[in-house]
Amino acid sequence: MISDQLMEVYRLLYERFGPQHWWPGETAFEIIVGAILTQNTNWGNVEKAIANLKAAGCLTAQKLHEMDASSLAPLIRPAGYFNIKAKRLKNFLNWLCGEYGGDLEAVARIDTYTLREELLGISGIGPETADSILLYAFERAVFVVDTYTCRVAGRHGLVEPGADYHQVQDHFVSSLASDVALFNEYHALLVCVGKEYCKPRPNCSGCPLESLPHELEF
Template sequence: MKGASKRLLGIYERLYYHFGPQHWWPGETPFEVAVGAILTQNTNWGNVEKAILNLKKERKLNAPALHRLPAERLSLLIRSAGYFNIKAKRLKNFVAFLMKDYRGRMSNMKGEETGIIRGKLLGVNGIGPETADSILLYALEKPVFVIDAYTKRVLSHHDMMEHGASYDSFQKLFHNNLKSDVWLFNEYHALLVRVAKEHCRTKTICAGCPLEGV
């Protein structure tokens, strides 16, 4: 797309000036961030926080403990996150992978090449591109742009990309037109989520939007 780099940077600068830094992703450890990325599928962050707090109270928020924890018990602890039986299985799948391939350490995973890690994550049952990329960017600090429904909504509303375009197409728009920078990708994605929640809803609220007229 002609001028895509300039437009993307312009959108980012407007959002950053208006909202300021978003301090994403909330989490005390890379493992906690990865767990949050899996639990946040199809729910809001408030529900995820309750589930993570339950795991902390039970001292289960680490790979070895979750690996040993029966799925039924895990389901009860993360009940607030919704779809708890499904998400318990996904967490168990992720932890089994982490234990097997990286001895349960996120630091060991971080040391591997980004494309290799991404391929392995996508091979874990229940982890799709958005979750895999959230783990890569926010937990492992790899320069991978996360695409979600909010990102698609904002960019399509401003004629940067057709809403029905593929995940990869949206991601390439960022990767091909912005410098590969973890901090930039982190902040930009968080800002897109913020403006989407406040303005680019199902019924758009353009008044007061920092991107009005872009």
């Protein structure tokens, strides 16, 4: 059964890498800022940008909302694409403060489908970022798909070749128990195996999924 395959992948990854304690962030707001800043960069760079925001005393919705994008950009420079990301953060803050008075508790009362649609309506927030926010900041049972998920699932024949974001997501969601803790850990573990082994050129020797059936070509 497909769910057995997916749980076997999970078991093997968890046995090797252990709990990942995602998402790193002290508050839901910090998690959201991190999810927006982590697009196209590694987490170490995001941590530096968040440290700058904390040191400047502006890691709150109200403070960041009051700040111009041109003042925000230098603080998040370590995260790369800082002018674009400053605008994306401002887009999010305009929505949060304009529609909900900057109150994340009010946002937390929105049902998952509506909240996902609203997040996707914010310029610069795509499916992976929206779903990361839903899962890690609002603890909704939404499976986050990224390049690593598609790569690992494709190479082991768990999804059809060329499956898109929503097809891969549907596959995981329909095959697994709807469990926030499982989805949290599973995504983090796929990132681990992707970074360490399942690179553009796979390094299967020693990978925890080495024993699983592979597609013949990838």
